[in-house]
Amino acid sequence: QEVTLTVADQNPPTAWGSVHAMQPWIKKIEEATKGRVKIEHYPGQTMVKGTETWNAVRAGVVDIGWCFHGYWPDVTPLSDVITLPGLPITSAEKGSEVLWKLYERFPAIREEYAETQPLALWMSHPYFILTTSKQVKTLEDLKGLKIRVTGGPPTEQMKALGAVPTLVPMPDVYQALDKGVVDGMGAPWEAVNAFRLYEVAKYYTIAPLSAVYGSLCANKQKWDSLPMDIRNAIMSVSGLEGSKLWGRNFFDAAEQAALDGAEAENREMIRYAMPTEEVVRWNKVAAQPLWDAWVKKMEAKGHKEARQILEATIEMLND
Amino acid sequence: MSDTMPPSQDMTVLGRIEKWQRRCEFMLVYAAVTATAIMMLLTSADAVCRYFLNSPILIAYELTEKYLMTAAIFLGLPSAFRGGAFIRVTFLVDRLSPLPRSIADHLAYIVAILCCLVFAAATVQQAYRSLFEPTKLSALPIPVGPAYLLPPLGFLILALAILTGSPRRDRPAAS
Amino acid sequence: MVTALPLVALVALLLLGVPIAVALAASGMLGIYVVTGDLAKMLGIVALTPFDTVADYGLTTIPMFILMAYFSASSGLARDLYSAASNWLSLIPGGLAIATVFSCGVFGAMSGASVAAASVMSNIAMPEMRRHGYSEELAAGAIGVGATLDILIPPSVAMVIYGFATQTSVGKLLIAGIMPGILIGILLALTIYLWVTISPSHAPQTYRVPARERWASLARVWPSLLLIVIVIALLYLGIATPTEVGVVGALVAGVIGVALGGLSAHGVLEALKSTIRTSAMIFLILIGATLFGHYMTLSRIPQEIVALVTAMDLNRWMVIIGILAVYFVISMFMDEIPLLLLTLQLTFPLITSLGFDPIWFGVVSMMMVAMGLVFPPVGLVAFVVGTTAGADLTRVYKGTSILTIALVVTTVLLIIFPQIALWLPATMR
Ligand code: NA
Ligand code: NA
Numbered sequence: 001q002e003v004t005l006t007v008a009d010q011n012p013p014t015a016w017g018s019v020h021a022m023q024p025w026i027k028k029i030e031e032a033t034k035g036r037v038k039i040e041h042y043p044g045q046t047m048v049k050g051t052e053t054w055n056a057v058r059a060g061v062v063d064i065g066w067c068f069h070g071y072w073p074d075v076t077p078l079s080d081v082i083t084l085p086g087l088p089i090t091s092a093e094k095g096s097e098v099l100w101k102l103y104e105r106f107p108a109i110r111e112e113y114a115e116t117q118p119l120a121l122w123m124s125h126p127y128f129i130l131t132t133s134k135q136v137k138t139l140e141d142l143k144g145l146k147i148r149v150t151g152g153p154p155t156e157q158m159k160a161l162g163a164v165p166t167l168v169p170m171p172d173v174y175q176a177l178d179k180g181v182v183d184g185m186g187a188p189w190e191a192v193n194a195f196r197l198y199e200v201a202k203y204y205t206i207a208p209l210s211a212v213y214g215s216l217c218a219n220k221q222k223w224d225s226l227p228m229d230i231r232n233a234i235m236s237v238s239g240l241e242g243s244k245l246w247g248r249n250f251f252d253a254a255e256q257a258a259l260d261g262a263e264a265e266n267r268e269m270i271r272y273a274m275p276t277e278e279v280v281r282w283n284k285v286a287a288q289p290l291w292d293a294w295v296k297k298m299e300a301k302g303h304k305e306a307r308q309i310l311e312a313t314i315e316m317l318n319d
Numbered sequence: 320m321s322d323t324m325p326p327s328q329d330m331t332v333l334g335r336i337e338k339w340q341r342r343c344e345f346m347l348v349y350a351a352v353t354a355t356a357i358m359m360l361l362t363s364a365d366a367v368c369r370y371f372l373n374s375p376i377l378i379a380y381e382l383t384e385k386y387l388m389t390a391a392i393f394l395g396l397p398s399a400f401r402g403g404a405f406i407r408v409t410f411l412v413d414r415l416s417p418l419p420r421s422i423a424d425h426l427a428y429i430v431a432i433l434c435c436l437v438f439a440a441a442t443v444q445q446a447y448r449s450l451f452e453p454t455k456l457s458a459l460p461i462p463v464g465p466a467y468l469l470p471p472l473g474f475l476i477l478a479l480a481i482l483t484g485s486p487r488r489d490r491p492a493a494s
Numbered sequence: 495m496v497t498a499l500p501l502v503a504l505v506a507l508l509l510l511g512v513p514i515a516v517a518l519a520a521s522g523m524l525g526i527y528v529v530t531g532d533l534a535k536m537l538g539i540v541a542l543t544p545f546d547t548v549a550d551y552g553l554t555t556i557p558m559f560i561l562m563a564y565f566s567a568s569s570g571l572a573r574d575l576y577s578a579a580s581n582w583l584s585l586i587p588g589g590l591a592i593a594t595v596f597s598c599g600v601f602g603a604m605s606g607a608s609v610a611a612a613s614v615m616s617n618i619a620m621p622e623m624r625r626h627g628y629s630e631e632l633a634a635g636a637i638g639v640g641a642t643l644d645i646l647i648p649p650s651v652a653m654v655i656y657g658f659a660t661q662t663s664v665g666k667l668l669i670a671g672i673m674p675g676i677l678i679g680i681l682l683a684l685t686i687y688l689w690v691t692i693s694p695s696h697a698p699q700t701y702r703v704p705a706r707e708r709w710a711s712l713a714r715v716w717p718s719l720l721l722i723v724i725v726i727a728l729l730y731l732g733i734a735t736p737t738e739v740g741v742v743g744a745l746v747a748g749v750i751g752v753a754l755g756g757l758s759a760h761g762v763l764e765a766l767k768s769t770i771r772t773s774a775m776i777f778l779i780l781i782g783a784t785l786f787g788h789y790m791t792l793s794r795i796p797q798e799i800v801a802l803v804t805a806m807d808l809n810r811w812m813v814i815i816g817i818l819a820v821y822f823v824i825s826m827f828m829d830e831i832p833l834l835l836l837t838l839q840l841t842f843p844l845i846t847s848l849g850f851d852p853i854w855f856g857v858v859s860m861m862m863v864a865m866g867l868v869f870p871p872v873g874l875v876a877f878v879v880g881t882t883a884g885a886d887l888t889r890v891y892k893g894t895s896i897l898t899i900a901l902v903v904t905t906v907l908l909i910i911f912p913q914i915a916l917w918l919p920a921t922m923r
Pocket of ligand 2: 868
C-alpha cells in the first residue's frame with residue numbers, strides 16, 4: 001500500500017535549497033520506493049517554525065523535519081565538532097560526507113539522535129566574511145568590525161579574532177548591512193543568494209570560519225512502522241549519498257547562483273582568498289584554542305572519546 | 320481599572336478562592352509589565368552599546384525572544400480577558416431573544432474554557448519535556464526549558480479567569 | 495467534504511459570539527484532527543504552536559508599536575498636534591474635522607495601532623468639534639476613518655502581521671504604505687469639504703484664531719516631530735535595525751513624554767498595562783489563526799481553490815475584483831488582524847500565482863482592513879469611537895460610511911496605478 005510522509009521545512013518553497021536539494025531528494029525517494037512512498041512537503045514554516053522542528057519531529061507532529069542544529073546548542077554536542085572553526089573543509093559536499101561517516105562510526109554520536117532516525121546529515125562549506133565598506137585581508141583589518149554571526153562557536157571565534165560578534169535576526173540582516181548597523185557577516189553562498197546580500201555587500205573574503213550543520217530526521221516510531229523494504233529504499237538515496245547531495249546542491253552549487261545574481265544586477269563582488277600564512281595566523285588565535293576548549297568541555301561531560309572524534313574528523317576531511 | 324482587586328465582601332470558600340485568584344492575576348500582570356519594560360530597556364541598551372561603544376549586549380536577542388516576549392504575552396492573557404479585550408462578533412447574538420441568547424453566551428464560555436484547558440494540557444506536556452532538555456541560550460548558559468512553563472501558566476489562569484468572571488459586554492475592545 | 499467541516503464550525507462559532515481567537519483555535523484543533531485522524535498529532539501541534547508563535551524576535555514590534563502610541567497619547571503629544579491643526583484650519587468649513595484627519599495622520603507616524611489612534615482622538619477632537627456645533631456623524635466619522643490612516647502610515651502592526659503571514663519584507667511594506675496614507679488623508683479632507691459644502695448644517699461654525707496663538711500652537715508640535723525624526727534617524731544612521739526601531743522608538747516616546755509632556759510614573763505604568771492587554775489579545779488571535787492555518791495547510795484547501803480558479807482561466811483583474819468584493823463583505827463582520835490572518839491563507843497564494851506584487855497586495859489588503867474597521871455592522875474602530883466619545887453607534891456608522899468613499903477611491907486608484915504603493919519601496923532597491 002501507499003505510505004504518505006510529511007516533511008516540514010523552514011525554507012520557502014521558491015528558495016534555492018528547496019528547488020535544488022529538497023525537491024530532487026523527494027523525487028529520488030519517490031522513485032526509489034517506486035511510488036509506494038508519497039512525500040507531502042510543507043515548506044516555509046507552514047507546519048512548524050524552524051526553531052521547533054526538532055521538537056516537532058520527536059513529538060510526531062511531522063514525520064520528517066529539516067533541522068538546523070545551530071538553533072539548539074547542547075542538544076547534539078558531539079556532532080558540533082564539525083562546527084569548530086578552521087577545520088580543513090574543502091566543500092560542503094565533503095563536509096557532509098564526513099559528518100555522516102562520523103555518525104556511522106561513533107556510537108556516542110548516534111546516541112545524540114537516538115530519539116529520531118536521521119536520513120541525511122548536511123553541512124555548509126565554511127562561512128566566509130562579507131563586508132560592506134572594506135575588504136578584510138588580515139587579522140588587523142578585522143579588528144573591531146561588527147560582524148553578524150550566530151551564537152555559540154561562531155561568536156566565540158569572532159571574539160578570539162578581535163572582531164565584535166553581533167546577533168541580528170536574519171530578516172533584518174539586509175538592512176543592517178545596508179545602513180551600517182553591522183560592518184559585515186559570516187555567511188554561506190546560499191544566504192548571499194537567498195537574501196540578495198550582493199546588493200549591499202561588495203567584499204568577500206574566504207577565511208577559515210566555522211560552518212553550520214543540520215539534519216533530515218524522521219520520527220522514530222513512524223520510521224520503525226515502515227516495512228523494511230521501504231526503509232531500505234529510502235536509505236538507498238539518503239544516508240551517505242543523500243548527505244552528499246544535500247551538501248553539494250544546497251550549499252556548494254549556490255555559489256554560482258549568487259555570482260549570476262550579482263552579475264545580472266551589475267553588482268561588483270570582490271573576492272579575496274587569504275594566503276596560507278594568514279590562514280595559519282587566524283587558526284593560531286581562533287582555531288586550535290577553540291578545538292582544545294571543545295575537547296575539554298566534552299570530556300567534562302563524560303565523553304572520553306572527544307579527542308578521538310576530533311582527530312577522526314580532521315583525518316577524514318583531509319582524506 | 321478592571322485588573323485591580325475589588326474589595327471582597329464574600330468571605331465564603333468561593334470568595335476566598337476568587338480573592339487568591341485575583342491576587343495571582345495581579346502578580347502576573349506586574350510580571351508581564353516588568354518583562355515588557357525590560358524588553359524595551361535591554362534592546363535599546365543593546366543598540367546604543369553596539370553603536371556608540373562597539374560592544375553589543377549579546378544576550379539581549381535571545382533573552383527577549385525566549386523569555387521576555389513569552390512572559391509579556393502569556394502572563395498578560397488574563398488581564399486581556401479582564402480588560403474586555405476578547406473580541407467577539409455579537410451582531411447576531413444581540414438580536415436573539417433572552418433565552419437563546421443566554422444559551423449562546425453560555426456556549427461561548429464553555430468553548431472558551433475548554434479551548435484554554437486543551438491549550439494548558441498540551442503545553443504543559445511540552446513544558447515537562449523541555450525542562451529535561453539540555454538546550455541553552457547560545458550567548459549565555461541559561462537553560463531554555465523553563466520558558467516553556469509560561470504558556471501553560473498563562474492558559475490555566477486564563478481558563479480560571481473565564482470560569483469565575485464574565486467580561487463586561489459593553490466594552491468591545493481594549494482602548 | 496468532511497475536510498471542509500471545520501470551516502463551517504468556524505463560521506458557526508463566530509456567529510454564536512465565541513471570541514474570535516477561541517473560534518479560530520477550536521475550529522483549527524478540530525480541523526487538524528479531522529484531516530490527520532490523529533489525536534496525538536493534533537495535541538502535538540497545539541503543544542508547540544503557542545510558544546512557537548510568541549517567541550519570535552521579529553514580532554516584538556507589535557507590543558512596542560502599541561506602547562509607542564500609548565506613551566505619545568498620555569504625554570499630550572496628540573493633544574498638541576490637534577490644537578495646532580485646528581487653530582490653522584478653523585477658518586475652512588469643516589476645518590476641525592479636516593484637522594482631525596491631519597492630526598490622525600501625524601499621530602499615525604508615532605503609533606502602530608488604529609484602535610489607539612481612535613481612542614486618543616475621540617478624547618481630544620470630539621469635545622472640540624461638539625463645542626463648535628459639528629454633527630456627531632461628521633465628527634465621529636472623521637475620527638474613525640482618520641484613525642485608519644494609522645495602519646498605512648508606518649509603524650503599523652497590521653503590516654507586521656501581513657509580513658508575518660506571507661513572509662514578505664516588513665521594511666518594504668511599511669514604506670509602501672506612506673504614499674497611499676498621504677493620499678487617503680488628502681482625499682478624506684476633500685470628502686469632508688464636499689460633504690460640508692453640500693450640507694452645511696453638519697459643520698455650522700468657522701472661526702478665526704489670532705495669528706499669535708496659531709504660531710504658538712504650531713511651535714508646541716515640536717516634541718511630536720522630534721519623536722518622528724529620531725525614529726527615522728535611528729533607522730537611517732544604522733543605529734537600530736528595523737525590528738529594534740519599534741523597541742527604541744517606544745523608549746524614545748516614553749523619554750520625550752517624561753521630559754517634555756509631563757508623562758508621570760503612573761502614566762507609564764498604565765501605558766504598559768494597556769499595551770499588555772492589547773498585545774496579549776493580538777497574540778491570542780495569532781495563535782488561534784496559526785492553528786487554523788495548520789488545518790488549512792494540511793487540508794490543502796488553499797491549493798485546491800487556487801488550482802480551481804487557475805483552471806477557470808479568469809482574467810487576473812476579474813480575480814482581484816472578486817477577491818476585493820469578498821474582502822469587503824467579510825470586513826463588514828470582522829476586523830483587522832483576524833481578517834488578514836484568515837483570508838491571506840487563501841488569497842495570497844492565488845494573488846502571487848497570478849503575478850500580482852506581494853507588497854502591492856499588502857497595501858491593498860490594508861485598505862480592505864481599514865474599511866472593515868469602520869464599516870457596519872462590526873467595526874472595531876467605530877465601536878471605540880462610539881464608546882470613548884459617548885456617541886450613538888448608528889450616527890458613528892453613518893459618518894464613517896460616508897467618509898469610506900475616500901478609502902474606496904484610494905483603493906481604485908491603487909488598482910489602476912500600483913506605482914502609488916510601489917514607487918517608494920523601489921527607491922530603497
Ligand atoms: Na502607524
Ligand atoms: Na466592519
